[in-house]
Amino acid sequence: MKKLTNKDIQDISVDILVYIDELCRKNNIEYSIFYGSLIGVERHKGYIPWDDDLDIVLTRPNYEKLLTLLRKQEKYILLSPEDTKNYRYAFAKLVDRNTKAISKQYYNSEDEQLGVYVDIFPIDGFPTDLEERKEFGDLCELYRANMVFSLNNSYAISRSWIKAKMKRVLYYPKYRKLLKQGDFDYWQKKYEELVIKYPIKDAEYCGYMEFINIYWGVFPTSWFKEYEDVEFEGHTFRAIKERDKFLRLRYDDYMMLPPEEERVTHHPYDFYFRD
Template identity: 45%
Template sequence: MLIYVDKICKSNDLRYSIYYGTLLGAVRHKGFIPWDDDIDIVLPRPDYEKLLYILEKDLNYKLSTPMNENPYRYTFSKLFDPKTKLVSKQIFDYEDKNAGVFIDIFPLDGLPDLKEEQYSFALQMDMYKAGFMNTLGCLYARSYSHFRSAIKLLVKFPTYIKYRNQGNYNYWRDMYESYSQKYPFESSNLCGHLEYVKYQKAIYPTSWFKKENLQSIEFEGQKISAIKNADLFLEQYFGDYMTLPPEDERVSNHLYDFYWK
């Protein structure tokens, strides 16, 4: 799937980089982190929108985005392999009915230069995200335990009512999507995936993601696009990224089972 998307991006002159754990895997393992189970890529907002437009018409894979699926629980997009089936172990998971083996596709949006304004903007984005996460059915009670879900249904119900009185799921999702583009990528000095920018480790120079600062990097024997400042990114986000975690922490962050259909 990554090779397929890589070809689309290159043929349409779209800037993209592998991201998060996928970039870490490429640098440290020359491919997948052995206990990882997905692919992460990131694109500047203009290129992100162009890629979604292309993939939405694609017949080989299934694209799910905040705007083409209703309801949808994520702030970014996912590309699924329709020959596979994802089964979540989470109660009230609200995963896409077409979910399978996937690539996560993240948009990079611009940010203000001043830290105070960055943090204020991040808090506003958090409020909009909390709004649609708390008005999407019983998603607010999601858990890996039936007992904990039952407790959350009771304890967090007032939060659900608070957000629901201000607007429904569509209202909060639309507010998140529109406000995320307050600072255009191309005219901003800084950028980030807005879900995490209240943490300084998740704020980067936009120059890192400009076309001239992308390179080809080895990933499972293939040449894939990545930022030239991969080492700086990984050190900022993961710290001592070349040191393997303890064995008991070498597990996936996702509690999913995957099946061939």
């Protein structure tokens, strides 16, 4: 198999997002480029040069509409908690069929179909009261962590073979104890039922449940009311109008480049063209 360059990965993922954008515009579904990709919009008019994936977010109703449409297409592979057996993530990925990801981690439990992708995150509601938000966020994270911990040998995941073997021995008793409460399907179901407890249409605050730092991972729902076109890699995509507020909350001075030694991708994969 031929290994992809970072430019290959960026170009393929942009093509995936072009497809998503066309689908969303045709069906009146609002989405926003998000996280590091949104820094790319503001700072580079495209990819952060050393980055290798694209992130978008949708409010839960729009997320479900988009996934319904993606299930009907065959151009790309849809990986999601609702559609993929033993899928370790709490969000969806739309994957290029002609590429393959090979993880650098041991005991990673990645799906065999994983290749170059666009991450698709749902945004859900949170309680208004701060203490309730903290308790709710902690419980969501507990269920999500238990979900991943109970999947095969994911509790031992590591880039180091020695550390992976040590973790497998050290955490095996916890793994067996957890399985007595419920297996992966059990914890996934509990997580998926919990995160939609507060419908976003009625919520004052919202966030993506996997990144629920109570101070930078929860935001006013009003930030997801208005969207506009933005430029990214020579294409026009969608983003929330209040992106400066989000970026300052999440990343502080996001227009400042990080130190040179930090300008590397943190994703634990190498990507290849499939034979």
